[in-house]
Amino acid sequence: MATKRWVPGTQCVAKNDHTKPKAAELAYRKGDILTIVEIGTGKGVYKAKHNKTGEEGLISASNVREREAIRIDPSLSLMPWFHGKISGPEAVNKLRPMEDGLFLVRESIRHPGDYVLCVSFAGEVIHYRVIYRDNKLTIDNAQFFYNLIDMIEFYTKNKGAIATTLQKPKQKEGTKSAEAELSKAGWLLDIEKLTLGESIGEGEFGAVYEGEYMGQKVAVKNIKCDVTAQAFLEETTVMTKLQHRNLVRLLGVILHNGLHIVTEFMAKGNLVNFLRTRGRSVITTNQLLRFALDVCEGMEYLESQKLVHRDLAARNVLVSSDNVAKVSDFGLAKVDSKTADNAKLPIKWTAPEALKKEKFSTRSDVWSYGVLLWETFSYGRQPYPKMSLKEVKEKVEQGYRMEAPEECPPSVYTLMRACWEADPGKRPSFRKLRDKLKRELPTCDTATGS
Numbered sequence: 001m002a003t004k005r006w007v008p009g010t011q012c013v014a015k016n017d018h019t020k021p022k023a024a025e026l027a028y029r030k031g032d033i034l035t036i037v038e039i040g041t042g043k044g045v046y047k048a049k050h051n052k053t054g055e056e057g058l059i060s061a062s063n064v065r066e067r068e069a070i071r072i073d074p075s076l077s078l079m080p081w082f083h084g085k086i087s088g089p090e091a092v093n094k095l096r097p098m099e100d101g102l103f104l105v106r107e108s109i110r111h112p113g114d115y116v117l118c119v120s121f122a123g124e125v126i127h128y129r130v131i132y133r134d135n136k137l138t139i140d141n142a143q144f145f146y147n148l149i150d151m152i153e154f155y156t157k158n159k160g161a162i163a164t165t166l167q168k169p170k171q172k173e174g175t176k177s178a179e180a181e182l183s184k185a186g187w188l189l190d191i192e193k194l195t196l197g198e199s200i201g202e203g204e205f206g207a208v209y210e211g212e213y214m215g216q217k218v219a220v221k222n223i224k225c226d227v228t229a230q231a232f233l234e235e236t237t238v239m240t241k242l243q244h245r246n247l248v249r250l251l252g253v254i255l256h257n258g259l260h261i262v263t264e265f266m267a268k269g270n271l272v273n274f275l276r277t278r279g280r281s282v283i284t285t286n287q288l289l290r291f292a293l294d295v296c297e298g299m300e301y302l303e304s305q306k307l308v309h310r311d312l313a314a315r316n317v318l319v320s321s322d323n324v325a326k327v328s329d330f331g332l333a334k335v336d337s338k339t340a341d342n343a344k345l346p347i348k349w350t351a352p353e354a355l356k357k358e359k360f361s362t363r364s365d366v367w368s369y370g371v372l373l374w375e376t377f378s379y380g381r382q383p384y385p386k387m388s389l390k391e392v393k394e395k396v397e398q399g400y401r402m403e404a405p406e407e408c409p410p411s412v413y414t415l416m417r418a419c420w421e422a423d424p425g426k427r428p429s430f431r432k433l434r435d436k437l438k439r440e441l442p443t444c445d446t447a448t449g450s
Contacts, residue, residue: 006036006046006061006066007036008039009035009243010066010067010243011033011035011067012033012034012048012064012066013031013186014030014031014033014034014063015064015065016030017030018063024057025059026056026057026058027050028050031186032051033051033067034048034050034051034064037056044061045058045059045060045061046058046059046061048064051214051216051251052214053214053215054215067186068186069185069237069241070181070182070237070240073181074234076181077175077177078149078226078255079105079152080169080171080176080177080178081103081152081170082148082172083104083105083170083172084107085109087109088118090106091106091116091118091125091127092118092125094170095118095120095170098120098124098125099167100122100164101119101121101164101168102119102120102168102170103118103119103166103167103168103170104118104169104170104172105117105148105152108129108130111129113132114129114132115130115137116129116130117139117151117155117162119163119164121163122163126162128162130148130151139161140160140161143160143161146224147225147229149258150257150258152169153255153256178233178255185240188253188254188255189252189253190254191256194211194213194262195212196211196220197210197211197212200219206224206225206258207221208220208221209222211262213251216265218251218262219262222257222258222259223260224257224258226258229258229259232261233259236259236261238307239261242301242302242305242307245298245324245326246295246297246298246301246324246325246326246327247298247301247326247327247328248263248326248327248328249263250262250263251263251264267320267321268319268321269318269319270315270318271317271318271325271375271380272375272380273380274319275314275375275376275380276379276380278379279379285407286441289412289437289441290325290441291376292372292376292412292437293438293441295317295325295327295369296369296430296437298325299312299327299365299369300429300430300434302362302365303362303431308360308361309327309365310354310360311346311349312327312349312368312369313346313368313371314375314376314380316328317372347393348382348383348384348389348392349371349372349383350364351364351368351424352367352396353424354367355393356397359424362429364424365430366419366429366430367420370415370416370417370418370419371383373415373416374405374416377404377405378406378408379405383402384402402416404416411436411440415433
């Protein structure tokens with residue numbers, strides 16, 4: 001069977017140890033993640049970078065396998081041991097044949113809102129009531145936890161107030177352990193190797209920190225609430241499938257204190273702040289066009305993967321140290337398109353049909369891209385200045401469109417207007433937009449900064 005040639009950027013997992021490399025070869029251990037840097041001269045030989053040590057050297061394709069994307073599977077669970085509302089006797093039945101440390105968690109029927117940890121020990125099942133107090137969970141009023149994931153992690157390592165450490169989860173029928181799947185595919189990172197720095201942002205679902213993982217600078221989103229973490233799991237599996245120079249790259253996840261999503265670090269922050277803090281005197285029109293093209297290429301790739309972003313805006317575009325713009329939070333694009341949650345929709349960026357009938361599509365992303373172009377060429381101004389959200393909604397519906405930003409090239413304003421066609425079918429695709437933007441950048445070498 002002919003092996004597929006890997007392109008630079010492909011991530012691979014080592015199948016065995018290679019601890020005594022010859023000259024120019026890379027040393028690694030089984031399970032290490034290596035990134036292909038370039039195709040080597042020999043057959044099946046590649047130059048690769050070790051994701052942990054940062055060292056580069058030659059590897060043989062036969063010693064590694066490609067890091068797989070994780071299949072989106074609704075049965076994948078961060079809490080496979082959670083059985084929902086079942087009674088005590090049902091829990092006892094599920095924990096047979098009994099072995100010390102076999103456990104499950106259920107919702108308490110007698111005390112709604114509380115949980116019960118059921119543990120098999122010395123031939124019987126002990127039921128520990130888990131009380132919800134001040135937004136935290138506790139069994140003994142001494143140890144407190146943010147969520148069930150934390151609690152189980154603690155009692156797996158410490159006996160604490162219970163009869164035995166938790167040894168073996170009793171999985172709920174029809175669920176698969178997300179931890180096992182992530183680990184098998186090479187996406188589970190080690191908490192011990194992560195150093196967290198200061199908070200660099202507060203997302204809707206948790207804080208984002210700067211950090212270091214194996215000597216590499218990273219950004220870490222921490223989601224503590226277990227229900228939200230479970231919802232994010234699906235989005236994270238989407239991210240394992242996507243690799244593009246203009247999308248922020250997922251490096252892996254850590255299961256500890258909820259869910260940590262670890263991505264590449266983007267030194268220059270988000271595009272809005274980048275533009276606002278530098279302004280016209282520093283950033284040329286050519287650089288603005290480059291950013292616009294970067295975002296367009298990232299979105300064209302998402303379009304090719306049939307994914308809808310739903311929240312494309314300059315605040316969700318990050319800038320790398322070498323000025324490459326990358327779309328972020330694309331993995332957090334809602335998978336179901338029935339969000340009746342209009343309150344949370346970014347009204348100034350959302351297409352009229354998405355606001356009105358919740359019809360999200362690549363073409364509604366194109367509308368948002370038009371607004372992002374306006375933000376970019378106005379150097380980070382708030383769109384629809386001085387208008388309330390209610391006014392924006394009504395006026396746009398009646399056909400109002402924003403004027404061109406000051407000194408914006410007329411051809412770019414024409415693109416914005418095309419993105420804001422009332423009929424989604426008349427809006428250009430990202431592919432068309434990319435071709436037009438490339439024509440705007442004739443003097444620029446479009447491969448710079450890669």
